[in-house]
Amino acid sequence: MGGNARPLEGLTVVAVEQAVAAPYCSARLADAGARVIKIERPGGDFARGYDAVAAGQSSYFVWLNRGKESVALDIATPSGKARLAELIAGADVLLSNLKPGALERLGFGAEALAAAHPRLVQCAISGYGESGPMADRKAYDLLIQAESGLCSITGGPSEPSRVGVSVVDIATGAAAHAAILEALIARGITGKGARITLSMFDVIAEWLTVPLLNHEGGKTPKRVGLAHPSIAPYGVFETADGAPILISIQSDREWRALAEGFLGDAAMGTDPRFATNVARVAHRPETDAAVAAAFAARSVEEAEAALLAAGIALARVNDMEGLSRHPHLRRITVETPNGPVSFPAPPAQVEGAPRSYGPVPDVPTPED
Secondary structure (H helix, E strand, O other): OOOOOOOOOOOEEEEEOOOOHHHHHHHHHHHOOOEEEEEEOOOOOHHHHOOOOEOOEOHHHHHHOOOEEEEEOOOOOHHHHHHHHHHHHOOOEEEEOOOOOHHHHOOOOHHHHHHHOOOOEEEEEEOOOOOOOOOOOOOOHHHHHHHHOHHHHOOOOOOOOOOOOOHHHHHHHHHHHHHHHHHHHHHHHHOOOEEEEEEHHHHHHHHOHHHHHHHHOOOOOOOOOOOOOOOOOEEEEEOOOOOEEEEEOOOHHHHHHHHHHOOOOHHHHHOOOOOOHHHHHHOHHHHHHHHHHHHHOOOHHHHHHHHHHOOOEEEEOOOHHHHHOOOOOOEEEEOOOOOOEEEEOOOOOOOOOOOOOOOOOOOOOEOO
16 A cells, blocks of 8 residues: 555445435545445435535535445346446445345345355444344434434423434444444455444444433433533533533532632632532532622633633533634535535544545436
8 A cells, every 4th residue: 555545445335325324434435545336226315305505415415425436226127236236246345224125135135245255344224223123114313313212311301302413323324334444354354254234223222321321220311401410510601791601510629620710719619518519419509600600790701711721621502603613623625516515524634644535426327
């Protein structure tokens, strides 16, 4: 591999994919240099129609399909099956997020593919897995958020809420990416491919381990919005000019620093009513009132400066406008059929190996 080569150059991925979870995974493989051949249904991946905000195109599609080649195939037809078989024969990875059994019914069962292509890494994403009582159900991000219980611990006290991004899809795509890379490392050692299955339900259920164990330990989590059920002060307070700031006090030492450096009352730091977190939670109204008064006496700039000087962790409660102009936001720009689009950069940065990102494919013309 040359000094400027990306780590997955020379690798070919066939992605029979749609929507978000599998495209999230294959976009990362493409970023790393893999040749990703995206199989779209005639008319295109339905995610192309989700919205039209990215230069007249779908934000989801632009974000998750950079650097891929797109091929339109009706894989229910003999010619479509023959072309897919040809592409798989030249692939290192087959990624799919169709309904369980769909590829097998079309003649591309995992066992048969493994026998014909023993080095092939297969990764199949589904809603509820290959077996079990709900395996045949359709599954989309918000449905799994609800079914898993994630919505029950999200939002404020009055009602459950969805997480504000497609967190189940994204988590599943990230899990698939990691599993495929593990399988490729193993293949480099053993020469053998792998058959990987991932369910969206399993992925988010594993993420919910801590609230589940709290429930099973007799402490079912409650929805508390931007507050913390067992730490005080930990929440949002408003400055004199109406700016909401979230602060987090993680230790009694930090509380003493807050009392002296921000509340202007060092005695509160050692007062038995407030000196420990257990005491502060027991006296939460008085604790929060003292903190709120200190915020209300300062502008947002004054409050931030005083908190930082005291070593207190804080965050502004931003909206998307705040993120859009945030000084820490890194961006990439990709070419699309309608012109360049800028959006947040992938998080990993490898020293000495800057990344370039390929264009977003246009709607492919169906092959004969």
